[in-house]
Amino acid sequence: MEEMLVFGHKSPDTDTICSSIVMADFQKKLGKNVKAVRLGEPNKETKFALNYFEFEAPELIEKVEEGQEVILVDHNEFSQSADGIENAKIRMVVDHHRICDFLTAEPLYYRAEPVGCTNTILLKMYKEYGFEIDKKIAGIMLSAIISDTLLLKSPTKTVEDEKAVEELAKIAEVNYEEYGLEMLKAGTDLSDYSAEELIGLDCKKCELKDKKAKVAQVNTADISEMMKRKSEFEAAISKDIEENNLDLFVFAITDIINSNSQAIVLGKETTIFEKGFNTKLEDNTAFLPGVVSRKKQILPVLQENA
Ligand code: MN
Ligand code: MN
Numbered sequence: 001m002e003e004m005l006v007f008g009h010k011s012p013d014t015d016t017i018c019s020s021i022v023m024a025d026f027q028k029k030l031g032k033n034v035k036a037v038r039l040g041e042p043n044k045e046t047k048f049a050l051n052y053f054e055f056e057a058p059e060l061i062e063k064v065e066e067g068q069e070v071i072l073v074d075h076n077e078f079s080q081s082a083d084g085i086e087n088a089k090i091r092m093v094v095d096h097h098r099i100c101d102f103l104t105a106e107p108l109y110y111r112a113e114p115v116g117c118t119n120t121i122l123l124k125m126y127k128e129y130g131f132e133i134d135k136k137i138a139g140i141m142l143s144a145i146i147s148d149t150l151l152l153k154s155p156t157k158t159v160e161d162e163k164a165v166e167e168l169a170k171i172a173e174v175n176y177e178e179y180g181l182e183m184l185k186a187g188t189d190l191s192d193y194s195a196e197e198l199i200g201l202d203c204k205k206c207e208l209k210d211k212k213a214k215v216a217q218v219n220t221a222d223i224s225e226m227m228k229r230k231s232e233f234e235a236a237i238s239k240d241i242e243e244n245n246l247d248l249f250v251f252a253i254t255d256i257i258n259s260n261s262q263a264i265v266l267g268k269e270t271t272i273f274e275k276g277f278n279t280k281l282e283d284n285t286a287f288l289p290g291v292v293s294r295k296k297q298i299l300p301v302l303q304e305n306a
Pocket of ligand 2: 096
């Protein structure tokens with residue numbers, strides 16, 4: 001039986017890495033030969049979760065070959081997927097993002113639900129098939145939901161995510177609040193990353209009408225500490241704008257304790273940001289009270305105002 005690959009998006013986050021591993025486990029229970037792979041380096045938060053529940057990071061791949069059978073989790077946009085995805089055979093997608101820039105030649109299983117995390121959908125799938133979830137798998141599913149919903153504080157969180165967290169925490173035998181805070185904090189240790197790495201760690205490309213933009217995000221427990229490196233970030237962002245011909249770059253530094261963000265915004269289309277958030281950038285930066293979700297609170301605002 002030919003091996004199918006499952007992977008999430010580039011600049012992998014905890015949901016992307018964990019849903020690949022979980023999906024491979026799910027498919028194994030169905031008797032399928034599916035291998036989890038990744039498209040980039042796991043971040044510190046993800047490494048913490050994998051270590052805690054004793055998983056290895058999936059193998060890194062650079063691209064997919066023509067005709068390779070694949071399953072996509074936690075994304076669908078080709079621009080966020082593996083190089084060569086246009087010529088792969090996409091058999092399945094399980095995702096919780098908008099559908100965009102997506103086309104296949106053949107029928108497929110596609111499941112999208114507007115919940116806070118891919119793993120909330122995966123939990124439902126295990127239940128629908130009557131599959132048991134082992135303790136370690138429950139642990140990384142829980143980690144992913146905590147990560148995507150910022151410990152259930154993000155506006156992307158739904159009742160289903162809350163229930164999933166309760167349920168998975170029981171199976172994983174952890175106190176999710178304590179574990180979750182520890183895991184999120186592990187992800188905020190950013191001191192040994194270069195500015196270039198930080199703006200690329202969790203970065204999504206997006207098209208705003210005919211404009212090219214990137215929206216990057218990092219989590220921190222201390223915005224002012226991060227802002228000490230503002231000029232380094234500005235230099236890295238300017239370089240990225242120039243090299244990739246971007247019209248706009250938004251870098252959101254998100255305070256996971258108080259649920260706010262500080263944005264550093266550069267490019268020739270910064271008015272899209274100013275209009276959208278009804279703010280004036282000062283020294284390329286603006287404070288966004290209550291904003292923690294790129295998907296729900298940043299991207300749609302930019303899209304509407306482009
Ligand atoms: Mn993700
Ligand atoms: Mn996700």
